[in-house]
Amino acid sequence: MSVADHDRIPEIALDWIAQGKRAAIATVVQTWGSAPRPAGSQLAISADGEIMGSVSGGCVEGAVMVEAMDALEDGTCRMLEFGVSDDEAFAVGLACGGTIRVMVEPIGVGQGPSVAELEALAQARAARRAVAWAVKPESWERALPDGTGEGPLQAEAASRLRTDRSGMSEDGWFLGVHNPPLRLVVVGAVHIAQALMPMAKVAGYDATLVDPRDAFGSQARFPGETILHDWPDEALEKIGLDARTAVITLTHDPKLDDPAIARAIRSPIFYLGCLGSKKTHAKRVARLEAEGFSADEIARIDSPLGADIGSATPAEIAISALAQMTERLRRPDTRPGARVPAAARDAA
Incomplete structure (x- = not known):
């Protein structure tokens, strides 16, 4: 069974x-x-x-x-x-x-x-x-x-x-x-994803890895995982985003992360976590503002990624991301109202 x-x-x-x-x-x-x-x-x-x-x-x-x-x-x-x-x-x-x-x-x-x-x-x-x-x-x-x-x-x-x-x-x-099964979309076939994907499955998520770079998102590096090689925004459109879905971006590359963020930020997903330092996130915020996203929309992003548990290794970062994601799901009050559009709050 x-x-x-x-x-x-x-x-x-x-x-x-x-x-x-x-x-x-x-x-x-x-x-x-x-x-x-x-x-x-x-x-x-x-x-x-x-x-x-x-x-x-x-x-x-x-x-x-x-x-x-x-x-x-x-x-x-x-x-x-x-x-x-x-x-x-x-x-x-x-x-x-x-x-x-x-x-x-x-x-x-x-x-x-x-x-x-x-x-x-x-x-x-x-x-x-x-x-x-x-x-x-x-x-x-x-x-x-x-x-x-x-x-x-x-x-x-x-x-x-x-x-x-x-x-x-x-x-x-x-x-x-x-409720619909929980889903997680991970953008970026990097070392953190190698730890996060199996952890998410154990936690009950239907996890999909998205990376257009075949050499990164390979079955050799991610055995048994569901992998899409589409461009991130196209992949998210194909998967569909709803209130039982979380999205995490890990590439550090604006060419890959930003299209995913732009697609996810106005959807009813319950969690959007993005890897990066405060300095990296500040640059991300500036790019999103230039694209016309509001302060309330940008505030939906959890960055730096993960719960503050002092994580250092890829596996520990994956644990922190899963912990924060779980908190956002199970304790909606930890998602400030400004972060969540009314449609998303009603659906969550």
Whole structure:
């Protein structure tokens, strides 16, 4: 099982259904204490006993599988609660126990969501549209709010999509967050990029390296990485920039960095980090001002690049960049309002 498969639970369930199999999805909806998996974690179960994903570990998932099989037979959704003892917690790598609630939904059967409803979720995910899978267990009513409409459910979805936190609302809805996967575009196939690209993958980013210089951006130097040899602004246009995307420039060459910055600075990306000393950045600011960019737009750039951790080596600089990028994503308040256009703030 790959990390990508682990994050494709709705799609995998639909694949099984397309193959003529029945499928159910189990979702963690609430946790207390030291739970093995956070709210929103999912497990797909086929009627043939295939599984993908995770909602806990050990005997808990075995019990969930049994309930899912029963749900596929009787069409009844289930809300299960499990207490994870200290001994069980140790078995799945935790220091102490906790409690989880797990929702089981048979797809296209009885109280479960229809195949069309799950397909609508998959289509939104494929289009990189942020949505929440909203379920009210009291009535098994469902919705797919994106946080842009009116009403309390849309407001709750907007809040949860911003913070990437699934969970129960005060009025009894479970909202499972389905944000687009995080992406990172690194401009410049330099030594820092050699450390940053694999680190970003481990942190959950779909990372792309951009460098028109074939000798720099080669598979020999970056084995297994996605590399584009387009000019940076053309590459960013091809990739597409949204509120789940970060851009880092590393070349020190205005001919390469500046076109990328000019394309990124007016997009809704959540982070734009640019390598360079204060002196280098001052020259960059002057060039951007000459090109007509405003002070507020230029202020979106994080430069010098990275969190101030005293980094010196390429790997340490990569760590600092990833740390700063994470802070900008998870703590939007660290992005001063002047740095972020209203469209980007609303989408982030």
